[in-house]
Amino acid sequence: MTRLSMATATAALLVLVACGSERQPTNAGAEEPHEGEHEERAGFVALTPDALADLGIEIAVAEESVVGDTADLPAEIRFAADRLAMIVPRVGGVVHAIDATEGDIVDAGDVLAVLDSGRLASLVSAYKEGEAQERYAQATYERKRRLLDQGVTSEAEFAEARQAAAGAAARREAAETALHAAGVDHDRIEALASSPDGAAGRYRLTAPIAGRVIERHLALGQSVQAGEDGGSPAFVVADDAVVWADVQIYAVDLDRIRESQPVRLSDRSGTIVAEGEVAFVTPQLTEGTRTATARVVLPNENGRLRPGQYVRASIEAGSGATAVTVPSEAVVRVEGEDVVFVPEGDGYLAKPVRTGRTAGGRVVIEDGLASGDSFVASGAFTLKAELEKDAFGGGHAH
Template identity: 45%
Template sequence: MTEQNLTIARAHATCHATDGRDRRARPVPRVSHDALTNTPESFSMALIVDFLSKRYRLTTVLLAVVLVAGCGDGSPGSAAEGAGQDTHVAAQKADADHEDGEDHDDHEGGEDHDEHGDEERIVRLTQKELAEFGIEVRTAEGGAVTVTRQLPGEIVFDPDLVARVTPRVQGVVQEILKRTGDRVQQGDVLAVLASRELAQIKSDYLSAQARLDLVQATFERKQRLAEQQITSEAEVLESRQALREAKLALQLAERKLQALGLSRQQIGELGGQGEAALARYELTAPIAGTVIERHLTRGETTAAEADQPPFVIADTETVWAQLTVYPRDFGAVHAGQKVTVIADGGDLTAEGTIDYVTPQMREATRSATARVVLDNPDGRWRPGQFITARVQVAQAQADVVIPESALQTVEQESVVFVLTDEGFEPRPVRLGRRAEEKVEIEAGLRPGERYAATNTFTLKAEHGREALEGAGHAH
């Protein structure tokens, strides 16, 4: 047995002796002398791998790789050396290919791709197309930015211009001359009532007037008799006292009629009226305006103590905009500030000035109220209508101010389409303060540059279309 074969046998026995899972000694497999002397080295190594695979399967895989690599010249060293050289050559080839690819991208297609991307950002429109789409080009410039606060509110009647018309005496409704929606003037008759109470007061007046006439005649007669010394001075004094009392009674009756709404002229005409006219009571309009409510029917009895007034008249040529001022706005809102009032829906606006802010808060809403008086000659503002008011609380100057219509959002960025020599470029901008449909541009647009100010959605749509076409071309 050669020295090399003996060494292999010893290693075989040692592996059995040091097995961690079975500490007992195991016999060395019998190998014939011919097998050990006549078997080549590769076969001896195979015996060792076969034996170790029963205990160390992972190690077997690694040894198999080494054996396969070494099959070239029969030497393990030369196999490892060959594998290393092959690996090194492959790595050098891959690096060279990668560098060639980078050079190709940089020098052949990279710049062309960037230039193509820049061209995709430009939107080109002719002057005719700009006019067709209504795109207005303006020059960026500075201006004032008015800071506003938005307050909710409601249109209400001016309380001084609303009249709740009620009769001053109880009576039965005989005629109704006006209805809801009718325009009336001050003094117009709204309805006619028949009132026994009024008839009695008128009768008292006429009686007082008749008694005054009688007492006046008696006094004058006694005064003439006293001058002729036919009657005594005491009778003259008594007659004078009766005259004074009759005058007071007539004045009292006249005041009662005036308190019921009769004018001096109407009172003076009572003497020529018939009996039926004494009970006639005319319910008249105290102000000019529009009948907005009527709670009266023919034949019913009505009085001043009725739950609802028979007529409600309002002058709507002037209305109030009542604005709700919450605590966060107390320091900013005050009388004298200009206000833009906008009706819900945005189809109606008006300009005004705050003329009063309540010093106390309403308990239910914990808010104060600001009042704006609005002219309403055509009746467009209707009480009960909800509104939003923009109160101008401050004003500041900015280097660049553009209308909000110039802004668009592209890829989640606010952009302005700036006009260049090639066309419209969507340029990202940083926004500042906003007020009254204007916005301050803090960065991205310089004074003097030209930009699209109106109908810019067309440019955004065109930019998106070109971007999609560019993406399809790239694929």
């Protein structure tokens, strides 16, 4: 038996003895206790209302709740794949101008760089030629139709003109499609087609999404290849307003992890940096590590979470059972025992409890505290310090 339990039992025995001797004559010379004095009690801290307010003691009522089973696993913060753009030129060329660099905030459609591209110039030339041929073929077709109506030309000549017009339209459409495939929209096509010599080959590399430029791999005068020819990204733009936390799930934990389970992420110091829930669990295991991935989608408007950052993920994989739980900070160690402080009279008594597992910042109380009992939810460490001070002769009245 610990000192606290022994002292508690001794105090109870003294109370019984005192009750059995109530009718015994008292010593006339005995000194009565003065008003305001407190009988020494093991584990008891007496506090005045003013001291109670100063120490920030908060009282709560114990209640049953669903008990979680926490899985503590490694995780890494990543850019959300749908908010990351690898920008590769669709045509090769030589860098003519650079309009953005690392750290710049850009909007969708903003120009990042301009290339002088012979390939683009050829595409524009083919489009202009196609337009001219289409106009000529269409004019010929219209003339042949009028002549046919007047009986001047034959059906064969009219059919030939109609076929030529359709072919010219198809070739012009093919040239336009090739420009679209190169990343040139319709308005830009018209601008390039009417531009002066030398400007028709100016290829504008634009941002497909809004975000921040996190990589730039271009220099003025540099020759770059198109993506289909093996070219690498010239820019990388990312929007980190939403990020992913990819949690590494070991095979032994897979049966416990499900979608929608609450997740807490903490840094190396143990500080909670984000909270969310499991959005997706991969069905397959990675060959090298034999692990699966649980993904958590997290808002990151303040930029606190940085892609590449390693964190710890606590996933609450509850079984559905209920039990009395209290905040972890409500349980302290006094003389080798777990205790919670409960209000009693004008103070607080350290009450021994038997604890179970911890989940989600709460401790299961298996014995010593029942549902509906009042206890100190915040300030237990302060009361412990007061109790230890009293043990060294600091007194009880505060």
